[in-house]
Amino acid sequence: MSAWLDSLTGWLGVHPQWLGLALFVVACVECLAIAGILVPGTVLLFGIAVLAGSGALDLWQTLLLGYTGGLLGDALSYAVGRRFHQNIRRLPVLRHHPEWIGSAEAYFHRYGVVSLLVGRYIGPLRPMLPMVAGMLDMPLGRFIGVSLIAAAGWSVAYLLPGWTTGAAMRLPLPPGFWADAAWVIGGLALVIGLTVHGSLRGRRWATPVTAGLSLLALLALLLGWPYLHELDQGLLTLIQEQRSAGLDRYMVLLTRLGDLRTQVVVGVLLVGLLLATRQWRAGLFAGGALLGTALANGLLKALFARSRPEVLLEPLSSFSLPSGHSSAAFAFFLTLGILAGRGQPVRWRLTWLLLAGLPALAIALSRVYLGVHWPTDIIAGALLAGGFCAVSLSLAQWHTPLAALSQRIWWLILPACLALLGAFALWALPEALQRYAY
Incomplete structure (x- = not known):
C-alpha cells in the first residue's frame, strides 16, 4: 500500500x-x-x-x-x-x-x-x-x-495542515525555521496527546492535568518567544503571501468575531442565559473560564509588552502577546464544546472539542493573515484559553461531573449567541475594513 x-x-x-x-x-x-x-x-x-x-x-x-x-x-x-x-x-x-x-x-x-x-x-x-x-x-x-x-470544517481540518507543510517547503524560509517548528509542534503534540490519553482512559485527573500542561506550555512559549523569531517570520510570510482584496473582507469579518467588545457581550449573554435557566454550575464554569482568560490575557500583555508585526499602514497600539482575539475566541468556543460534550462518551466529548476549536482557529488565523499578530501570539492565546477552561471545569465538577444541558436550553443559547456574534461583526465591518488595510 x-x-x-x-x-x-x-x-x-x-x-x-x-x-x-x-x-x-x-x-x-x-x-x-x-x-x-x-x-x-x-x-x-x-x-x-x-x-x-x-x-x-x-x-x-x-x-x-x-x-x-x-x-x-x-x-x-x-x-x-x-x-x-x-x-x-x-x-x-x-x-x-x-x-x-x-x-x-x-x-x-x-x-x-x-x-x-x-x-x-x-x-x-x-x-x-x-x-x-x-x-x-x-x-x-x-x-x-x-x-x-x-x-466546510472537514476540508479545513484535513487539508490545511498538508497545504501549509507544502508551502513551507517551497518558500525560502529562515535557517532556524524547521528547528523552531519541531519544538513548538512537539510541545503541542505532547499536551494534546497526554490530554487525549488521559481522557480515553477515564482518568479523573485528566482535566486538572490538561490545565497544568496547557499553562506549563504557555509559560514555556512566553519565555521562549524571543528565540522563535524564525518560525514567526516564516509563517507570517507564508500566510501573508495568500492575501488578496477579495479574501480580506472575509478575514476582517472573522476577526470582528473575536473583538473584545463582541466577546464580552456574547460571554455575558451565555453566562446570563445559563443562570437564567438555573444551570448554576454550568454558568459558574462558563463565567470562570471566560473571565479568567480575559483577565490573564490583559495581565500577560502588559507584562511581556511584545510589539506587533509591521504589516499594517497604521499598526495597532496595544501589545500582541498573547493574542486577545485568539484567547477570547478559544475560551468562548471551547466552553460551548465542553458543555456540548457533557453526558456523552469520551470520544464524542473530544470530537465536540475539535469542532469547537475550528471557528476559534479561524478567528485566530485571521489575525496572522491581517498582519496584526505573530503566529506564536495566537498559539499562546489558545493555550491560555485551554488552560483556564480546564481549571474552571475542574473546579465546577470538583465533587460531581457537570450535567448535560437539555435540548431546550441549547435551542435558547446557541441561536442567541451566534446571532449576537454575527450582528456585532456585520455592524462594524465597514470601519474594520479600513482599519486593517495594508
Whole structure:
C-alpha cells in the first residue's frame, strides 16, 4: 500500500495539471459510503495537499476542491441510502461487515442531526452516516444544510495542515525555521496527546492535568518567544503571501468575531442565559473560564509588552502577546464544546472539542493573515484559553461531573449567541475594513 501511495503522489508531482482533479476525486471517495472505509483517503489527502501547497494550487482552491468533493461524496451516499433503504444490508461487503452500518445507525439514532456534524471527524463513521441518513429518510433539506456546514470544517481540518507543510517547503524560509517548528509542534503534540490519553482512559485527573500542561506550555512559549523569531517570520510570510482584496473582507469579518467588545457581550449573554435557566454550575464554569482568560490575557500583555508585526499602514497600539482575539475566541468556543460534550462518551466529548476549536482557529488565523499578530501570539492565546477552561471545569465538577444541558436550553443559547456574534461583526465591518488595510 505504501508503494502504491508513493507512486501515485510521485506521478502527481510530475503531472501537476491533474492535481486538482485528483484532490476532488479523493475527497469524494473519502466521504463515499463503504469506499471511504476501504481507501486510505486521509493519507492521500495529506499527500495531495502537500503537493498543492508546493505551488500547484492556492489555498482557497485546495479548500474549495476538497469541500466540493466531500459534498459530492455525501450526496451520493445519501442518494444510495434513500434509493435502497434497508436493502443496502444485502450488499456483499456489508454482509461480511455488518458492524460498519450498525455502528453508524446506532450513532444516528442516538444523536440525530448532530451525528452528521460530529461523526465527520470519526474515520469509520464519516462515509457511512450520510448513507444511513438517506436510509432512514432524513429530510433532504435538513441533510443539505448540515452537510454544507460539516464539509466546510472537514476540508479545513484535513487539508490545511498538508497545504501549509507544502508551502513551507517551497518558500525560502529562515535557517532556524524547521528547528523552531519541531519544538513548538512537539510541545503541542505532547499536551494534546497526554490530554487525549488521559481522557480515553477515564482518568479523573485528566482535566486538572490538561490545565497544568496547557499553562506549563504557555509559560514555556512566553519565555521562549524571543528565540522563535524564525518560525514567526516564516509563517507570517507564508500566510501573508495568500492575501488578496477579495479574501480580506472575509478575514476582517472573522476577526470582528473575536473583538473584545463582541466577546464580552456574547460571554455575558451565555453566562446570563445559563443562570437564567438555573444551570448554576454550568454558568459558574462558563463565567470562570471566560473571565479568567480575559483577565490573564490583559495581565500577560502588559507584562511581556511584545510589539506587533509591521504589516499594517497604521499598526495597532496595544501589545500582541498573547493574542486577545485568539484567547477570547478559544475560551468562548471551547466552553460551548465542553458543555456540548457533557453526558456523552469520551470520544464524542473530544470530537465536540475539535469542532469547537475550528471557528476559534479561524478567528485566530485571521489575525496572522491581517498582519496584526505573530503566529506564536495566537498559539499562546489558545493555550491560555485551554488552560483556564480546564481549571474552571475542574473546579465546577470538583465533587460531581457537570450535567448535560437539555435540548431546550441549547435551542435558547446557541441561536442567541451566534446571532449576537454575527450582528456585532456585520455592524462594524465597514470601519474594520479600513482599519486593517495594508
